Amino acid sequence: MAVKTVIEAIREGMDEEMARDPSVFLIGEDVGNRGGVFLASDGLFKKYGELRVIDSPLAESCIVGVAIGAAVNGMKPIAEIQFADFIAPAMNQIIEEAARFSYRTAGDFNLPLVIRAPWGGGVHGALYHSQSIEATFGHIPGLKVVVPGTPADAKGLLKAAVRDPDPVLYLEHKRTYRLVKGEVPDGDRVVPIGKADVKRDGKDLSLIAYGLMLTYCLEAAEQLAAEGVSAEVLDLRTIKPIDQAAIVATARKTGKVLVVHEDNRFAGIAAEVMAIIMESAFDALDAPVMRLTGPDVPAMPFNQVLEEAFMPNVDKILAKARELAAY
Amino acid sequence: MASVKMPQLGESITEGTISKWLKQPGDQVKKYEGLVEIITDKVNAEVPAPLAGILKEIKVKEGATVTVGTEIAIIEESVGATAAPGPPPSREIRELQSAFNAPEAVTPAPATGQSSEGRTRLSPAVRALIEEHRISDAELARIEGSGIGGRISKKDVEDFVAKRTQPAAANGEQRQTAPPPAAPPAATPGTTIPLSPMRRAIAANMLKSKQTIPHAWTVAEVDMTNVVRFRQKAKDGFKLREGIDLTFVPIIIKAVVEGLKDVPVLNASWGEQGVVLHKDINIGVAVSVDDGLIVPVVHQADRMSISGLAKAIDDLAKRARAGKLGIPDVQGGTFTVNNPGTFGTILSYSIIAPPQAGILAMDAIVKRPVVVEGDAIAVRSMMNLCLSFDHRVLDGVSAARFLQGVRRWLEGFSEQVPLY
Numbered sequence: 001m002a003v004k005t006v007i008e009a010i011r012e013g014m015d016e017e018m019a020r021d022p023s024v025f026l027i028g029e030d031v032g033n034r035g036g037v038f039l040a041s042d043g044l045f046k047k048y049g050e051l052r053v054i055d056s057p058l059a060e061s062c063i064v065g066v067a068i069g070a071a072v073n074g075m076k077p078i079a080e081i082q083f084a085d086f087i088a089p090a091m092n093q094i095i096e097e098a099a100r101f102s103y104r105t106a107g108d109f110n111l112p113l114v115i116r117a118p119w120g121g122g123v124h125g126a127l128y129h130s131q132s133i134e135a136t137f138g139h140i141p142g143l144k145v146v147v148p149g150t151p152a153d154a155k156g157l158l159k160a161a162v163r164d165p166d167p168v169l170y171l172e173h174k175r176t177y178r179l180v181k182g183e184v185p186d187g188d189r190v191v192p193i194g195k196a197d198v199k200r201d202g203k204d205l206s207l208i209a210y211g212l213m214l215t216y217c218l219e220a221a222e223q224l225a226a227e228g229v230s231a232e233v234l235d236l237r238t239i240k241p242i243d244q245a246a247i248v249a250t251a252r253k254t255g256k257v258l259v260v261h262e263d264n265r266f267a268g269i270a271a272e273v274m275a276i277i278m279e280s281a282f283d284a285l286d287a288p289v290m291r292l293t294g295p296d297v298p299a300m301p302f303n304q305v306l307e308e309a310f311m312p313n314v315d316k317i318l319a320k321a322r323e324l325a326a327y
Numbered sequence: 328m329a330s331v332k333m334p335q336l337g338e339s340i341t342e343g344t345i346s347k348w349l350k351q352p353g354d355q356v357k358k359y360e361g362l363v364e365i366i367t368d369k370v371n372a373e374v375p376a377p378l379a380g381i382l383k384e385i386k387v388k389e390g391a392t393v394t395v396g397t398e399i400a401i402i403e404e405s406v407g408a409t410a411a412p413g414p415p416p417s418r419e420i421r422e423l424q425s426a427f428n429a430p431e432a433v434t435p436a437p438a439t440g441q442s443s444e445g446r447t448r449l450s451p452a453v454r455a456l457i458e459e460h461r462i463s464d465a466e467l468a469r470i471e472g473s474g475i476g477g478r479i480s481k482k483d484v485e486d487f488v489a490k491r492t493q494p495a496a497a498n499g500e501q502r503q504t505a506p507p508p509a510a511p512p513a514a515t516p517g518t519t520i521p522l523s524p525m526r527r528a529i530a531a532n533m534l535k536s537k538q539t540i541p542h543a544w545t546v547a548e549v550d551m552t553n554v555v556r557f558r559q560k561a562k563d564g565f566k567l568r569e570g571i572d573l574t575f576v577p578i579i580i581k582a583v584v585e586g587l588k589d590v591p592v593l594n595a596s597w598g599e600q601g602v603v604l605h606k607d608i609n610i611g612v613a614v615s616v617d618d619g620l621i622v623p624v625v626h627q628a629d630r631m632s633i634s635g636l637a638k639a640i641d642d643l644a645k646r647a648r649a650g651k652l653g654i655p656d657v658q659g660g661t662f663t664v665n666n667p668g669t670f671g672t673i674l675s676y677s678i679i680a681p682p683q684a685g686i687l688a689m690d691a692i693v694k695r696p697v698v699v700e701g702d703a704i705a706v707r708s709m710m711n712l713c714l715s716f717d718h719r720v721l722d723g724v725s726a727a728r729f730l731q732g733v734r735r736w737l738e739g740f741s742e743q744v745p746l747y
Contacts, residue, residue: 204482255452255481286452286481327474 004184007177009151010040010116013158014078016188018048021076024162025052027063028080028116037082038118038177060090064115068098071113076162084119084171085131098167099142110165114158118174120212120262122311125174126302132263132294137169138239138272144168144193145239149214151182153237156191164193173211180215196243198250202232205256205324208247208273210236213260213312220317229325239269244276251277255286256324262312265293287327292320329378331400333393336367336654343367344392344524345399350382356402363399364650366524370621370657371650380405392524449479456484463539466491468599525619536678540597543718544676546711547730551692553740554578555708561746569634576612577636579689579712579737580664584608584629586733587662592721593729594661596682602720611660611680612640614647621647622680624660634747668692668710675713685716685726687733 004012018024025048026041032055035042045053056063060081067077081087087094094115101111121130138145146161146168148154154172161168199214200221207217214235221231234250236243251257257277259270270291277289292312294300300310333343346364350356356376363374383401387393449457457467462484470487472479522530536542558573565573587594587608596603608629611622623643628636646652662683667675668691675688690711697707712733716726 255450283451283455286450327478327480 001183001185003181004151005178006148006151006154006172006180007038007040009155009184010158010172011042011044012184013155013162014041015044015047017078017159017162018044018052020188021162023074024076024078025054025070026078026080027054027056027067029056029058029063029082031055031080036080038174040080040116040172060086060088061093064090064093064098064113067113067115068093068101068111071111072101072109076112076114078114078116078162081115081117083125083129083174084117084133085128087115087117087133090115094137094143094167094169095140099140101142102166103142111167112162112165113167114161114164114170115167116170116172118177119171120173120175121300121307122175122212122262124302124304124307125300127299129174130300130307132261134171134239134261135263135268138242138269142166143240145171146193146237147171147173147210147239148191148237149173149176149209149211149235150180150199152184152189153191153197153235155184156189157193157237159188159190160193163190168193171211175212176215179212191237194238194241194243196237196246197235198232198246199235200231200233202230203254204230205258205321206232206234206250206254207258207260207317207321208234208236208250209260210239210269211261213262213317216312216314216317217260219314220321223314223318224321224325227322229321231321236269236273242272242276244280247273247276248280251281251289252284255284256327257285257289258317258320258324259289259291260293260312260317260320261291262294262310264296265291266296268293287324290320290324292316328383329380329402329404330398331362331374331377331402333365333387333395333397333399334374334654335395336365336370336372336657342392342394344528345387345389346371346524347389348385349373350376352382352384354382355405356380356382367528370623370652370654371525372652372654372657374654376402378402378404390524392527450481452481453479453484456481456488460484460488460491462487464599465539523618529619532681533678536681540679540681541718542679542715543723543726544713544715545723545726545730546674546713547727547734549710549712549734550697550738551575551708551710554737555692557740557742557744560742565634565637565746569638571637571641573637574640575689575692576640576664576666577633578740579666579687579733580610580612580625580628580636580640581633582733582736583610583662583664583687585736586729588629589732590721590725590729592725593685593716595684595720596661597684597717597719598682605661607659607661609659609661611663611683612643613663613665614644616648616650621652621657622660622663623647623652623656624658626655626659632745632747663687664689673711677713677715679715679717683717684720685714685729688713688715 014026026044030037031041032045032050032053041053063079067079070077098111098113101109119132134145134147137143144166146157148157158170161170200218207221209217217233221233224231232250232254234246259273261269263269270293274289274291294310301307336343343365346366348363349361356362356379358379359375361373362376365372365374380402383403385400387399470479470483473483474480562573591604594605594608607627610625610628612625613620613622625636625639643656660683663680663686665677665686665688668689671691673690675690677686677688679686690713692708692710694706695709696704697709699705712730714726714730
């Protein structure tokens with residue numbers, strides 16, 4: 001095992017999958033010679049050539065549309081959307097075509113498509129480089145949405161996404177790319193889609209998060225431990241299909257739950273997690289289920305003070321968790 | 328869609344058993360029409376449909392016991408039926424109603440241990456723990472809440488349970504060191520009578536009473552000769568006029584009511600905040616039925632004449648035996664009178680029905696030689712009145728004063744006491 005960054009893990013995952021299966025190819029803006037805007041595909045162009053690492057025009061509908069056509073014809077495309085914020089032009093391809101393909105053909109056809117998109121804020125990316133899109137796409141039946149938060153999960157879930165017979169939206173939090181380091185097991189390790197993971201055991205309250213917020217929650221849990229509060233941290237890892245059993249299990253264990261995400265509050269993932277808890281763990285609750293989320297404003301501002309006001313961080317998580325612990 | 332919940336059929340009643348569904352899914356039900364029969368320790372009650380519609384789904388099967396508030400059925404409201412009493416509310420009114428109701432739903436619960444009614448607010452997790460570890464109200468009152476506003480948290484209850492079970496565990500170890508008892512000789516197996524819901528309910532309530540109420544017991548011997556003579560004279564005419572028998576029970580209850588007026592602390596309930604003195608005197612009358620016991624209640628017995636009591640008791644007893652008692656008929660009792668004397672008993676130690684503070688047993692009226700005034704021996708009709716009372720609520724002095732009042736009232740009975 002070696003300690004790697006999230007971006008290294010993603011690159012390694014793509015490299016290994018492309019080496020394993022010649023039908024896997026990458027298409028996106030600047031993914032070729034340039035190696036991707038975040039260098040996620042650095043070196044792959046040299047290794048696999050221009051037929052398997054394809055620079056696309058600046059047209060997301062084209063990237064996804066080409067990938068869908070290739071997938072229907074037996075290929076296993078990885079389509080990179082340079083920033084999740086840019087995905088809107090491809091929404092018609094994703095929602096109307098990719099997500100429904102298996103349903104429309106009564107399961108006769110599958111669409112083994114991976115759409116990778118760097119998402120999230122906290123990098124001074126401002127309006128067009130900071131958005132969270134997981135709730136928007138999580139709402140679409142037929143689409144799987146994964147949100148790894150650690151290098152090991154990033155690599156393992158990338159492999160699972162490539163091997164999945166249906167379209168998977170693979171969201172990589174750009175702030176975690178080089179911030180989050182961790183041990184990545186050697187060998188061909190696949191992390192199953194749809195399984196959450198208890199990243200820290202605790203008994204007094206549960207923090208449920210994913211992506212960058214997982215890192216923040218783990219930091220907060222460490223500080224809470226120093227204050228005598230034992231916090232469990234559940235990493236959702238997959239938004240859709242969501243791991244109901246794991247959510248209910250941690251809610252039943254601690255009776256107090258705080259859900260954290262940076263996506264907008266209204267009808268966000270926290271709302272769904274809270275509803276699951278109310279439906280299946282109400283009798284075990286010792287406090288109202290709480291959530292800490294980004295606000296319902298159109299986008300993340302560039303101004304640093306305002307960006308910090310938008311983003312949940314360790315201090316905000318701590319304040320909310322203390323409120324929950326004291327309830 | 329409206330959900331039908333297990334109703335609260337009495338103050339101390341926490342659960343009920345579905346005895347019989349009177350409607351099946353798909354059936355049309357009218358508002359107030361009998362929907363389901365429910366058994367608790369005190370009543371076999373018919374629960375009426377809260378609204379008109381179609382019974383959509385039965386959530387709890389016959390024979391199952393669920394806690395109060397559990398959803399037992401779903402009724403789909405029929406538009407035509409709701410329209411019957413008046414025109415349906417206009418859209419504006421409905422919107423206003425929902426707007427009016429909305430804030431309640433979205434306002435976060437106040438972060439405090441007390442609700443506006445002053446009762447302790449407990450989370451579902453805490454409730455579950457209380458149930459699991461059979462924590463009594465008295466014990467609950469001792470738990471100090473560490474949450475916001477003194478709220479009792481799950482952790483508080485767990486800590487309490489941990490402390491509570493320590494001595495018990497120590498005892499357990501001691502017991503293990505004792506020599507094992509000799510094996511009893513094998514008995515021939517008998518038959519097991521399955522527990523009816525009513526049997527189970529009575530068992531639970533009696534156990535709860537004996538475990539939580541410190542019962543004290545006292546007996547008064549009453550010379551009933553005057554009452555017996557009066558009844559002998561009056562009963563035929565009474566039967567002719569009223570169509571029902573004049574028994575001793577309404578006369579005794581009249582005496583009990585007078586006694587309770589003198590000693591109001593016996594017409595009371597124990598609570599952690601204090602002793603609650605009840606304004607009304609509602610007398611429960613134990614009635615034996617085929618498979619157990621029901622205690623219907625004569626409400627506001629202090630406002631009734633002997634004749635009025637006789638009619639009320641006759642009506643309740645008949646309906647109890649026919650299984651036709653309604654929920655209000657068994658609720659709100661503040662004191663109970665039991666009449667085992669009809670079966671010839673002479674001393675009865677009754678168990679108090681929580682949350683009442685006392686129960687009086689009338690034992691058999693028997694003719695006995697008694698020393699009367701002037702040291703003469705006379706044949707008198709004697710009866711024992713046995714009182715069980717909650718010693719937390721009152722002491723022996725008050726209990727004795729009550730019995731003395733009842734005794735004097737009965738012994739002083741004459742034809743001048745109005746029947747009506």
